[in-house]
Amino acid sequence: MSYHLIVDQGNTTCKVALVRDHAIENISLLSSTAGEALEQLIGGQQFDGAIYASVGQRDAVAETVVMRSATNVVFMGQDTPVPIRVAYDRRTLGADRLAAAVGAHSLYPNCELLVIDAGTAITYEHIAADGTYLGGNIAPGIQLRFKALHHFTGRLPLVEQPSLSQEIPLYGGTTEEAIVAGVIRGLAHEIDGYISTLHAKTEQARVIMTGGNANYLAQILQSRTLIHTDLVLLGLNRILEHNV
Incomplete structure (x- = not known):
């Protein structure tokens, strides 16, 4: 079994998905500056893996939240x-x-x-x-x-x-x-x-x-x-x- 955190920071919104065993379990839409909202959303959950991608300027707070949330973390580059x-x-x-x-x-x-x-x-x-x-x-x-x-x-x-x-x-x-x-x-x-x-x-x-x-x-x-x-x-x- 796997439990993944997916963070896609776009131009106007930030999409956050929780994926369990290859299937999307939940999707949330946050503002483009989503660091604090992301922290509240995941509420200290721990994931097997996490990935963060951004089409523009990265949110430093969101990056920190993602880094703390999983053992295996990928920052898309x-x-x-x-x-x-x-x-x-x-x-x-x-x-x-x-x-x-x-x-x-x-x-x-x-x-x-x-x-x-x-x-x-x-x-x-x-x-x-x-x-x-x-x-x-x-x-x-x-x-x-x-x-x-x-x-x-x-x-x-x-x-x-x-x-x-x-x-x-x-x-x-x-x-x-x-x-x-x-x-x-x-x-x-x-x-x-x-x-x-x-x-x-x-x-x-x-x-x-x-x-x-x-x-x-x-x-x-x-x-x-x-x-x-x-x-x-x-x-x-x-x-x-x-x-x-």
Whole structure:
């Protein structure tokens, strides 16, 4: 039996998962500066292993809490061994992107994969059937697109992301509708384009979506995708297992 602590510090939130025998038992969302909250959350529990990953500045308090919580601790970095081959400059590769690729390959070995992480940014990760991470792309996420249109123009308003119950027009009849349609439908066409290009090359390739907007975007795409919202956490746990 194994009991692992997984800490994924993102741009806006910190995800904490407790994993028992390869299965995620609990997930908590904390603020991006999560040290004290993390200490309260785990309440002195001891784990067989722990891993801490951050896409930005590390939280020193959180690092200390993680270090005290387990005998075997991995701090995710550019030299951390991973169970896939990486054909990418790891000095510039975010821990979340690599973990998503590892998680996807662990779920679907021997399959060519495209992983789309729909969070603050939209990232596209391409994994070969033999498990080689071939590379990927980074684009602005939904909120970044809305904010950029408002910030970098003189008169365009800041528009909120519509709920799925709201109809998104093909073309807007007002400026607000035009922004919504342009951002949401434009992003959907972007994602569908990546997927159709992949399937034109390899029909059997699988597409996995993860991240906070995965379910939202999947419902407006023309393409069929698989949804695994906890893919990064699964990948981090797999990396931890590979190192302990």
